[in-house]
Amino acid sequence: MDFSALKKIIAGYNTFVVTSHIMPDGDSIGSVLAFTLALQRVGKNAIAVVKDDVPRKYAFLAGADDIKRDFDGKCDVIISLDCGDEERLGFENKLKTYAGIVVNIDHHKSNSLFGDINIIENQASSVGEIIYHIIKDMTSIDLDIAQCLYTSIITDTGSIRYSNSTPCCVRILAELIEKGVKPDFISRQVFERRSIESVNLIKLSLDTLELFDNNRIASISITKEIMEKSGAKEEDTDGIINYAREIEGVEVAILFKERGEKLVKVGFRSNEWVDVGKIAEDFGGGGHLRASGCTLKMPLDEARSQVLNVVKKYLAGEGAWME
Numbered sequence: 438m439d440f441s442a443l444k445k446i447i448a449g450y451n452t453f454v455v456t457s458h459i460m461p462d463g464d465s466i467g468s469v470l471a472f473t474l475a476l477q478r479v480g481k482n483a484i485a486v487v488k489d490d491v492p493r494k495y496a497f498l499a500g501a502d503d504i505k506r507d508f509d510g511k512c513d514v515i516i517s518l519d520c521g522d523e524e525r526l527g528f529e530n531k532l533k534t535y536a537g538i539v540v541n542i543d544h545h546k547s548n549s550l551f552g553d554i555n556i557i558e559n560q561a562s563s564v565g566e567i568i569y570h571i572i573k574d575m576t577s578i579d580l581d582i583a584q585c586l587y588t589s590i591i592t593d594t595g596s597i598r599y600s601n602s603t604p605c606c607v608r609i610l611a612e613l614i615e616k617g618v619k620p621d622f623i624s625r626q627v628f629e630r631r632s633i634e635s636v637n638l639i640k641l642s643l644d645t646l647e648l649f650d651n652n653r654i655a656s657i658s659i660t661k662e663i664m665e666k667s668g669a670k671e672e673d674t675d676g677i678i679n680y681a682r683e684i685e686g687v688e689v690a691i692l693f694k695e696r697g698e699k700l701v702k703v704g705f706r707s708n709e710w711v712d713v714g715k716i717a718e719d720f721g722g723g724g725h726l727r728a729s730g731c732t733l734k735m736p737l738d739e740a741r742s743q744v745l746n747v748v749k750k751y752l753a754g755e756g757a758w759m760e
């Protein structure tokens with residue numbers, strides 16, 4: 438990975454905004470905080486801006502309370518992390534209206550290359566993994582930064598359970614543990630605490646589970662009614678798709694989230710061979726080989742039937758998409 442252009446920018450400018458996508462996850466929050474802290478450590482005027490709520494489970498990370506929801510004014514450089522396209526950042530205007538230079542660091546293969554500088558590493562497990570290599574050359578990684586990077590990597594790899602878990606990211610985790618990170622502490626914060634509302638959400642969501650195509654496809658549908666009845670927050674829908682993915686024999690899991698009368702968010706996961714990144718792209722979305730998503734502007738029933746038809750076609754072409 439060649440970071441020389443980015444290093445020059447960091448050396449040559451002073452004010453930085455570090456941002457990531459709406460509906461932020463552990464990789465986006467962890468990497469935004471790690472990069473912001475690292476820039477501050479080297480004397481830069483850096484702030485973190487995320488145009489959405491920060492999930493409570495990441496509130497323990499250093500700097501989480503200082504993440505700004507809004508940003509007005511100008512800065513020298515905006516650094517976008519973990520975001521495949523500019524729109525998903527949630528800013529009202531194009532990034533270039535806020536900053537002289539836009540830096541885009543990501544690991545989504547569908548990235549639209551919207552930066553002046555684009556550092557896109559499809560093979561990286563997470564953006565935390567990419568920026569670890571940048572940050573370690575900038576400053577010494579202290580416990581605060583180490584916890585942020587560790588959180589990025591374990592959330593995007595499902596604690597080293599997903600196919601993007603590589604020797605490289607496991608080595609980085611080992612280094613971060615040497616810096617003082619306690620794996621059990623982070624896991625408890627991130628994976629092992631639930632509100633009663635989120636348990637109610639799981640309970641109601643599982644009632645909507647359906648299987649198709651000889652049980653190779655499993656879907657869960659979270660309606661607006663379920664969200665209201667459970668009292669859960671958007672962030673509580675995180676991970677529910679795994680109940681579908683983990684069923685024996687299932688290759689593709691689909692989560693439908695009804696957001697409005699004609700607005701449905703769709704998440705995809707696959708287990709062994711179907712490229713769900715391609716399926717999401719068919720619907721104008723994107724993502725990775727085993728995890729992806731898209732947004733459909735149509736009623737839930739219509740979205741379900743359209744998506745299921747396409748997924749069935751991918752499954753019927755068994756072999757064509759084998760890795």
Ligand SMILES: [Mn+2]
Pocket residue numbers: 464465519544562563564593
């Ligand atoms: Mn990521």
